[in-house]
Amino acid sequence: VISTAHPKLRYAPERVRLSARKVPADMTAGSLLTGYARLLQPTGPVRPDSYDFSFDSYFSGIGASGFFLGNPKTIASEDAPPSARLASTIEKARESIANHIRGQVGGPEGEIAAALIVGVRAGIPDEINEAMRRTGIYHVISISGLHMALVAGTIMLLLRGAFALFPDFASRRPVKKYAAAAALVSIAAYLVFSGIVVAAERSFIMLAVMLVAVLFDRAALTMRNLAISAIAVILVSPHEVVGPSFQMSFAATAALVGAYAGWADYRADRTTTPPPKRSFLRFTSRKLAMGMGGLAMTSIIAGSATALFAIWHFQRVSPLSLVANLAVMPIVSVVMFLGVASALTMPFGLDWPFL
Structure with missing residues (x-):
């Protein structure tokens, strides 16, 4: 006003x-x-x-x-304060990117792509929204920790792969830290262009703590870093503690960190023998089965940790969420990789192969 x-x-x-x-x-x-x-x-x-x-x-x-x-x-908007002008510029850029994506993809698919890349969800049809809520995959189009992690992981993967092309440089320099710093800048830009919603802001703080830990040669996924992230979020937005977004995200993250830390300790203590020689087909099928098993366990652990919060806040539970997440998450990972690639090439007009 x-x-x-x-x-x-x-x-x-x-x-x-x-x-x-x-x-x-x-x-x-x-x-x-x-x-x-x-x-x-x-x-x-x-x-x-x-x-x-x-x-x-x-x-x-x-x-x-x-x-x-x-x-x-x-x-006339000359009297608008600088903060309002900056917010207006960012919002216009978001709408411009969303319109470009809609023009390239079109239909409900274009609306979902715009929601994934810049967080503009207004054009998604109601029946699709309701279907995603019933199947427990609505978190896919809500900019949160999943998207932030995929963006950071994609940037780190691309940069470390690029650094690997120059062995002399990669062997003398801390390329992992360079990639982590670039990922930190990338998720900050993603936060701004996704509208700085509460879930994205909280996820950014969590990932920023983990990436800063990498910069200081510390383990990224630990309960200590999760606690630091929670304290930072509480300092920034203390009212979020009573909201479902804070409770469900930290419950899921804590459960996953604890479960996989226990699994890592179990594997470290177990006596290992050299793996037998396997054919390429058996090796590929085993890796595929392990990947699907990891996705299933991730869905089970996260779903179990957040089920009570979902029932309390939304009075609904999604019995098909495990099957739906198993089917959707591999696709979302590929889509987000292509989304990051399209965002990087969009200023040069070379994003059409990725959309």
Whole structure:
């Protein structure tokens, strides 16, 4: 809110959420609007112990909600503060990238691709959203730890592969740290262009702690780093502790870190014998089975750790989530790899092979 009049509010809210029957045709992200509006205080829970809209509005800086009494009009934006101009520039860039992706892919697939790359989910059809919720794979299109990890992993994989082409340089320099630093910058850019939503912000902090640990020659996936990430998130957004996003993500991550740490200790203590010689077909099938088994265990562990939170917050459980995640996750990994490649080549107009 830049200013108010008729009446002029002494304590005007910083942000408001308004609806309108018709918006100006020339309105874009960051445009300034003027008009008469009815402002109401943020509503509370619809029924006892249900979702409290005013709680989220308070921590989002939204002081009122309501509707325009007439059609709003756009005005010159020279008076907008620098922070609003920066946010407008970023939002316009997001919309431009999303429109480019929609033009290249088209249809619901293009909307899902835009959601994966820049976090624009408004165009996904309702039936697809509901189908993903029922099967427990809606997290695929919500920018969170999965996407951040895939982006960071893709950048590190590409850079370490590129450094490996120069053995002399790679043997003398800490190329792993270089790749980790580049991955840190990449996920920071991904955070900005995905809209800086709460889940992405929390995931960025978690991954940033782990990548910084790599820079200082520390183990990345440890309970200590997870605790540091939780403390950092609490310092930045303390209200997230009571939300499902914080609880489910940290519960799943803690369960996975603990389970795989236990598995690593078990394998280290077990007496190993030289593996027998296998044919290429048996070797490939064994690796494929191990990969599918790892995905299955990941889904079981994460699903078990978050099931109670999902039941409590959303009053629903997805019995097909294990099968759906097993089918979807390998595809999502490939899609995110192509998405990162398309984002890197998009400024040069060479993204068409990846979309």
